[in-house]
Amino acid sequence: MTALTGRHILIVEDEMIVALDLSDVVERLGCTAAVVGRVGKALEAAATQRFDAAILDLNLAGEPVYPVADALRRRETPFVIASGYGAEGIDAAYRDGPRIAKPYSARDVETALLLALGLSKNA
Numbered sequence: 148m149t150a151l152t153g154r155h156i157l158i159v160e161d162e163m164i165v166a167l168d169l170s171d172v173v174e175r176l177g178c179t180a181a182v183v184g185r186v187g188k189a190l191e192a193a194a195t196q197r198f199d200a201a202i203l204d205l206n207l208a209g210e211p212v213y214p215v216a217d218a219l220r221r222r223e224t225p226f227v228i229a230s231g232y233g234a235e236g237i238d239a240a241y242r243d244g245p246r247i248a249k250p251y252s253a254r255d256v257e258t259a260l261l262l263a264l265g266l267s268k269n270a
Contacts, residue, residue, distance in 0.1 A: 150266045151257065152177030157201035159189040159215055160229070161208045165249075169202060169229075172253045176260070186210045193218040200263045202247075202256070205230035205237060216241055225263035227256075 156173050160166035161184040170180040181196065183189045186207050193201075193215055201219055203212045203226050212228075219226050231249035234242055245259040261267035 149177050149257070151260055151264075154178045154199040154260075154264070155197065156180050156260070157189070157192055157196075157198040157219075157224075158182045159201060159207065159212060160184060160204040161206075162204075165204075169256065172256050173202075173260075175253070176257055178260075184208075186212065186214060189215040190218055193222065193224070197222075198224050200224065200260055201226040202260070203228055205232060211238075213238060213241065225265075227259040227263050 156178045158166055158169050158173065158180050160169060166182045166184060170182050173180045181192060183192055184207065201224060203215055205212055205228055216226055227245045227247055228237055228241060229247050229249060230236060245262040247255045247259045
C-alpha cells in the first residue's frame with residue numbers, strides 16, 4: 148500500500164498505448180484510473196465525476212489540454228502535466244504544478260502524483 152492507495156485518477160492521453168501503460172502504472176500504485184483521449188470527453192469527465200488528481204497530456208490530437216486544466220482547477224482537482232516539449236512548451240500559467248517529461252518512469256508518475264496531492268515532503 149502507498150499514500151496513493153484508493154485515489155481516483157483521471158488520465159487524459161490520446162495515444163492509446165501510452166494511456167494503457169499509464170493506467171497500469173496508476174493501478175499498480177493502488178489507484179483507480181479513468182482514461183479519456185480527447186479534450187471534449189475530458190471536460191465532460193471533469194465536470195461530472197470526482198477525481199483526486201489528473202494526469203494531462205499537453206497535446207491531445209492537436210488540441211491543447213488547457214481547458215481541461217482550467218476545469219480541474221475550478222473544482223480544486225490537482226493535476227500533473229505530461230509533456231515531451233519541456234517546460235518551455237507549456238504555457239506559463241500551467242508551469243507551477245508538477246510535470247512529468249515523456250518518456251517517464253513509474254517512479255516519475257508516483258512522485259508527481261504525490262506532489263500534486265500534497266503528500267510529498269518535497270511539496
